[in-house]
């Protein structure tokens with residue numbers, strides 16, 4: 001029954017009641033209107049007419065009213081019939097199954113859709129109960145809920161359940177049931193609305209299946225970790241990959257916060273912010289590479305991407321898909337290594353070396369340094385390869401690379417350019433021959449027999465080509481080419497040697513190295529001697545001292561000038577041995593002469609810049625004085641301006657310490673350097689030696705004369721004594737006397753002479769002079 005139709009049926013009786021009231025009021029009007037009109041209208045004609053027609057008017061009005069009412073009733077009846085028809089149609093043709101079911105479960109009325117769903121006809125269904133066609137597993141639930149409605153515990157219910165259709169198919173439906181209370185002639189019955197959800201269930205089933213398959217798939221990928229977290233970071237999902245990548249089992253991970261699991265402490269705040277941002281926006285953050293933490297505390301590199309999925313309760317779930325990059329990183333590192341290193345020797349390759357060289361050139365350009373590039377090529381390597389095979393050849397290359405590694409300093413760069421070719425970059429090369437010395441020593445080291453296997457010992461030689469920056473080339477490529485060309489020359493010269501890019505340099509370097517080798521021998525065979533050049537007071541003409549000058553008489557070459565070998569000695573470090581020898585000679589002989597009663601004279605010793613800048617120089621001087629007993633005030637140390645220029649403050653400190661012991665200090669070759677007056681004032685000097693180059697022309701060059709005069713005056717102003725070097729003539733001496741120069745030395749008085757000869761000079765001099 002349509003409740004709206006029953007309401008409509010009551011409506012038309014209100015106008016009938018109205019009509020009855022109208023009739024009653026009309027009759028009353030007919031009865032009493034004459035009296036009423038007579039009281040207000042006095043015209044008897046009008047009153048008569050009214051009485052004649054009043055019945056007719058009343059009947060007319062009543063007829064009209066009856067007609068209106070009848071029409072309204074007819075319209076209403078028609079509307080009611082139409083509404084009932086529509087209601088039946090709606091029931092029948094509804095897209096949802098509808099059934100009226102009595103309290104025992106018997107179908108009373110079913111619509112077409114329900115029949116279609118259950119594959120029964122309406123008549124068949126009306127002869128059945130819902131229990132007949134309900135899936136046994138769902139029967140208890142359905143029945144129980146209906147009982148609850150009947151017991152008035154609930155008003156209605158809605159469940160998902162299964163029916164078994166006539167053709168024995170399982171049909172998933174959403175069933176909504178409400179109880180219609182008993183009415184006049186009808187007992188209570190259930191209205192069931194049945195919605196076919198088989199398609200949804202099927203889709204859900206498929207989804208579950210595909211989810212299951214997806215999970216199986218995820219679990220089968222060991223280096224892909226998938227984790228699911230709630231909005232607080234609590235772990236909800238943890239696949240096999242996560243177990244393998246992070247080391248936590250599923251049981252250990254589920255329910256724990258990801259911050260306690262895999263996020264290193266310093267990242268905690270960032271991760272919290274990221275979770276908040278994703279759960280609020282519903283959008284994942286961009287994927288990125290992260291370093292996360294394993295159970296054992298070690299870090300693992302992962303490429304982490306995220307997805308934000310809302311669950312059926314609309315709660316955000318964050319899924320992280322982390323790809324373990326460990327293997328890829330190792331491969332990348334391996335590739336990076338191979339791009340720059342030689343896999344056999346693990347030395348940098350040509351590409352890396354060229355880059356390193358370019359960098360070094362930039363620094364050298366800025367700091368005005370010299371660089372050397374050496375290419376080392378093994379002589380006859382092919383023969384070894386051919387005779388013993390490649391594996392022995394490889395062992396030899398490894399052996400050579402080890403020797404090279406040991407040989408190079410930390411600041412040198414070593415590489416294998418390919419085949420049997422190696423390269424070394426020497427930065428901060430102070431002198432050209434340092435590269436030659438390096439090459440020579442390297443050749444000697446490589447010549448040591450190499451024990452490759454139990455039975456194979458190989459002795460091999462190498463050739464080396466050297467090119468220099470900036471002297472030969474100013475870019476990496478050309479420097480390598482230059483060294484290669486030089487290598488070719490070395491090979492052409494008969495191998496087992498080195499060669500510079502320029503032949504001139506090769507011969508100079510070789511000469512200097514030969515000289516160095518000879519000097520070593522000369523020192524060890526005590527072939528160096530100290531000569532003494534007297535220093536004379538200009539006013540009195542008395543010897544006041546002598547400068548010690550080193551002399552080397554070589555058996556083959558004859559006299560070798562200190563101007564030639566002192567720079568070589570400075571480069572190879574022999575200057576310290578020579579310096580110490582001269583100092584010791586001065587002190588020993590000086591002391592000996594004092595003991596003999598010879599006149600007291602000061603002995604001047606040249607000190608090289610290299611000695612001066614070495615930390616223990618003062619110590620060495622003091623201990624020599626103590627060891628020999630030579631008085632400090634008779635020892636004079638000559639330092640050149642250039643020696644003082646290197647580290648001015650340290651030089652001043654050293655000089656002050658030496659001066660404090662009573663030693664005299666002289667500045668040598670004055671005028672050739674760039675000492676400023678201000679700097680000179682700070683130096684604790686005793687004597688200033690005017691360079692020979694000024695004295696040479698003092699007689700005929702006005703400029704030199706003026707400069708010498710100015711130097712002498714300046715020195716006196718600063719309370720230094722002045723000694724003129726290289727005085728060869730009486731004229732020079734006369735001029736110097738005029739200029740009030742204090743002392744001189746030079747061939748005019750005497751060349752440097754052996755100790756005994758100088759001793760004779762002293763003996764000949766009056767002791768009281």
Ligand SMILES: Nc1nc2c(ncn2[C@@H]2O[C@@H]3COP(=O)(O)O[C@H]4[C@@H](O)[C@H](n5cnc6c(=O)[nH]c(N)nc65)O[C@@H]4COP(=O)(O)O[C@H]3[C@H]2O)c(=O)[nH]1
Nearest residue numbers: 549550562563566582606607608726727728745746747748
């Ligand atoms: N033409 C000419 N030359 C004169 C005359 N009087 C002296 N000489 C030379 O001038 C040089 C003076 O020495 P120097 O300026 O210290 O210059 C020295 C000094 O810088 C260095 N030297 C010599 N002996 C030593 C030494 O024991 N230690 C160090 N560190 N350097 C030394 O070698 C340089 C050259 O020494 P030598 O060849 O001995 O040359 C000496 C000396 O023989 C002269 O009247 N005319």
